[in-house]
Amino acid sequence: MPSTSTARPNWLAGGLSAVWLVVVGVPILSMIVWGLTTEQAFRDAGPLAVPQVWTLGNVTEVIDRGFLDYYWNTAVVTVGSILLSLVLAVPAAYAIVRSKSWVAGASFRMFLLGLAIPAQAVIVPLYLIITEMGLYDTLIAVILPTVAFTLPLVILILSGALRDVPRDMYEAMTLDGAGSLRILLSAVVPMSRGSISAVCVFVGLTAWNSFIFPLIFIRDESKTMVTLGLREFQQEFAVDIPGLMMAVLLSAVPVFLLYVFARRWLIAGLAGVGGK
């Protein structure tokens, strides 16, 4: 039922939103326009005019400089992080919600406190641990800390969802002779689909965007990720602004496609991270 009070125009919020539209729109539009022209045409037109020449040549240039490798490495880290965090967090959240033992309660409190640990701040000891484990300069060195530092929020989201599964259902299944693993896979996982996708979005985006872990733990340029590749390009493409803009644009394409084809899912996932 549409309410009259929420349907009336809201000038103040509408005005601020219009300003924000320009603030967001102009940089994104400039990025696209600049990325699709040549260096010379960009220089002739200047930053505020529409260039005269249009080309897709920057795509080839960016790919020639190894962008596909960066994509591949980023995809490996993203998928690896999502899988590892689900394998660790789903059973843990289930135990935290179902188990009566003090271990489960204490673990939950530990994860709650863990929410406050800033990953950047412990980068020096992580560097020590990663090098001692012999993982320096591997993608695993990025996956492990990414999963660890998203784990508290992931467990919070999942255990919130599992608490809402009615207790009677667990008891009914136990009476029917289902083991805890079966309850977990055949009832808990399907019933908390919404939260599991929120978790995938959150961990996936964190991994996709990770910067400081690959910055510190990866040296070999062929093993680096898209974010670090952009930093490399920022230095290499010193005056070739269209080339750099195309690299920035390409770095966002996979997430952008996800937004176009699965917008509801992506937005619901992001909103789910903020909790109720």
Add this chain to the structure above:
Amino acid sequence: MGYVLPAVVFFTVFAVVPLVLVVVLSFTSWPGFGDIRWTGLDNWERLIGDERVRESTGITLALTASTWLTQTPMAIAIGVWAAGRQRNRAVLSTIFFLPLLMSSAAIAVLFHRFLDPNYGMARDLGPLIGFPDGNILGTAHGAFLVIVFVSAWQWVPFHSLLYQAAARNVPTVLYDAATIDGAGRWDMFWRITLPQLRYTVVTSSVIMIVGSLITFETVLLITGGGPGGATRILPYLMYSAGFEAFEMGYASAIATVLVVVATAFSLLIVRFSGFTKMRSTLEGM
């Protein structure tokens, strides 16, 4: 049930142990390879006397405050507006949320080029806002405002999304009742919408404040901490002490300060807002 153990062990190795180690390493000297030497309180004595640390702490707190003051009103306004049911809002919201799709690194590289005084729009637009040569990044206050602006550009969409979701859940009967009582939109915002959004304000503020304390890529890629240290926030100072000067012990001391500040902030917000009382809807059944 052993289901919780793998997650606990994993989290202990990669988060809890580093947290303890960062304090331990702050009493040592280590260049990043070879032996770690015990040096007692040396790093801490140096830290207390270090002008740069004091300056960095001030900049970090100023950045956090500016971030909160700019992003919270913007995010609430946009979130509440986008929660309306009109059709055009769905299309506009799609554009609003576009920055969410880009990484911090991509956004930083993008704005770094926009702000270039030779090629970017800063050249033409800078003079209009008080930078005649377009060199916004060359001045201390300009560079600071750039970091505040870029992080708002990046994060306002996410916080708007939280407020939008929460504003949609405000029961419409509350507004209908207020309309019958003759309340104006302004009154309704302060008396109905904002109180109903209070938990979201807490969640969003914690994420915003802790996030801004650890801003790193934006500073590294846009200003490099400059000019003259004007944007050298604590995480950046720690990074350059550890991985540019290879003084890992001293970097750990700075990191310890950062951990303490971040933890203090989140504990304060959580304590004063009753956040921990928020539980499942089925609690106690």
